[in-house]
Amino acid sequence: MGIxxxxxxxxxxxxxxxxxxxxxxxxxxxxxEDLGNGASLNSAIAEFKKLHNDVDITVKEVPQELQLxxxxxxxxxxxxxxxxxxxxxxxxxYAARNKLISKINFMEQDQERYSTLATREANVDGKFYAVPRxxxxxxxxxxxxxxxxxxxxxxxxxxxNREVKSKGLxxxxxxxxxxxxxxxxxxxxxxxxxxxNFGAVDxxxxxxxxxxxxxNARLLSEYVKDYVPRKLLTSVGTKLLDKLFxxxxxxxxINTSSALSRYAKAGINYGVxxxxxxxxxxxxxxxxxxxxxxxxxxxxxxxxxxEFLELVNEPNFAYDRYMVTxxxxxxxxxxxxxxxxxxxxxxxxxxxxxxxKQIPMISKMNDVWTPMSMALSNIMEKGRDPKNELDNAVAxxx
Numbered sequence: 001m002g003i004x005x006x007x008x009x010x011x012x013x014x015x016x017x018x019x020x021x022x023x024x025x026x027x028x029x030x031x032x033e034d035l036g037n038g039a040s041l042n043s044a045i046a047e048f049k050k051l052h053n054d055v056d057i058t059v060k061e062v063p064q065e066l067q068l069x070x071x072x073x074x075x076x077x078x079x080x081x082x083x084x085x086x087x088x089x090x091x092x093x094y095a096a097r098n099k100l101i102s103k104i105n106f107m108e109q110d111q112e113r114y115s116t117l118a119t120r121e122a123n124v125d126g127k128f129y130a131v132p133r134x135x136x137x138x139x140x141x142x143x144x145x146x147x148x149x150x151x152x153x154x155x156x157x158x159x160x161n162r163e164v165k166s167k168g169l170x171x172x173x174x175x176x177x178x179x180x181x182x183x184x185x186x187x188x189x190x191x192x193x194x195x196x197n198f199g200a201v202d203x204x205x206x207x208x209x210x211x212x213x214x215x216n217a218r219l220l221s222e223y224v225k226d227y228v229p230r231k232l233l234t235s236v237g238t239k240l241l242d243k244l245f246x247x248x249x250x251x252x253x254i255n256t257s258s259a260l261s262r263y264a265k266a267g268i269n270y271g272v273x274x275x276x277x278x279x280x281x282x283x284x285x286x287x288x289x290x291x292x293x294x295x296x297x298x299x300x301x302x303x304x305x306x307e308f309l310e311l312v313n314e315p316n317f318a319y320d321r322y323m324v325t326x327x328x329x330x331x332x333x334x335x336x337x338x339x340x341x342x343x344x345x346x347x348x349x350x351x352x353x354x355x356x357k358q359i360p361m362i363s364k365m366n367d368v369w370t371p372m373s374m375a376l377s378n379i380m381e382k383g384r385d386p387k388n389e390l391d392n393a394v395a396x397x398x
Contacts, residue, residue: 089121130292174254
């Protein structure tokens with residue numbers, strides 16, 4: 001056989017092998033989950049692979065609050081991005097309006113399966129762009145060995161603070177310089193960020209320096225001055241909050257459900273309760289937060305992604321996820337499960353959601369975070385006058 005013929009056969013074999021490799025190459029789908037939650041998808045992935053053995057699903061844990069920024073950075077530079085990732089409520093609207101994520105049409109038919117609180121945040125301008133994964137809000141976690149029962153009012157926690165101060169203990173702590181935590185007090189007694197008229201949000205009517213909000217800010221700043229360690233109001237405050245609770249140096253903390261697994265692993269004898277009423281008898285009004293799965297606009301596998309997300313929220317797989325993460329899926333089939341209905345955490349969450357507020361889903365909300373963060377820092381850390389600081393914040397927002 002001549003050299004040319006051998007070369008031809010060799011090249012033909014390589015071409016066939018390459019073609020075979022392409023023909024049998026598996027489709028790959030990448031999912032970004034939050035830290036510590038990757039394993040919560042295992043049962044759904046196993047089932048999906050039975051249906052599609054030619055599809056690989058890779059789960060990468062990325063801090064939820066960083067996912068949109070990381071995705072947009074890669075998307076704008078046409079780099080590799082996940083097919084599915086997580087967004088919180090108001091960021092779904094941003095991503096949809098900036099054409100970063102795809103519409104998810106099956107939610108039109110499935111919306112009745114979900115809590116209205118959840119579908120409200122998945123819907124942007126009349127179209128669905130997200131599949132709700134979990135609903136969260138602030139709660140009180142209390143150490144039953146230090147405080148057998150949670151208190152109903154902030155003034156009761158103040159009294160408890162005074163009683164245990166001589167022992168080097170704290171009563172109720174929270175990261176009160178964080179606007180998302182502070183708003184649970186600021187928004188009480190009809191406080192608001194933007195005025196809402198029959199569901200329409202007016203970005204020009206800002207309520208963050210109204211008399212009732214200023215009064216609430218004074219009450220909160222007095223509580224912080226008397227009962228909260230200064231170091232909690234710094235960049236290490238979030239970790240310190242956990243440390244003080246885990247080490248038994250504070251009887252109770254205000255935190256989100258993301259803390260629940262950490263406290264359970266630490267072996268604390270803890271309970272969960274709604275936030276206390278403020279002294280005037282009005283309920284605290286924390287934000288509620290819906291975390292949802294979204295599909296990248298540039299994903300080449302949108303149909304498979306949609307099929308996977310439909311599977312993920314089938315009742316048995318959503319329940320499995322809840323048992324791993326303790327983050328409650330806003331699905332009626334799960335919340336009506338007798339095991340969930342009798343769960344202390346779920347019950348506290350249900351009660352707190354009755355007074356929780358939605359973060360305004362308008363672009364003007366992006367202008368709120370920094371001015372309010374600065375105002376709260378000046379009020380809580382530097383002891384400045386709440387009225388002046390809130391007036392300055394509103395001026396900067398406008």
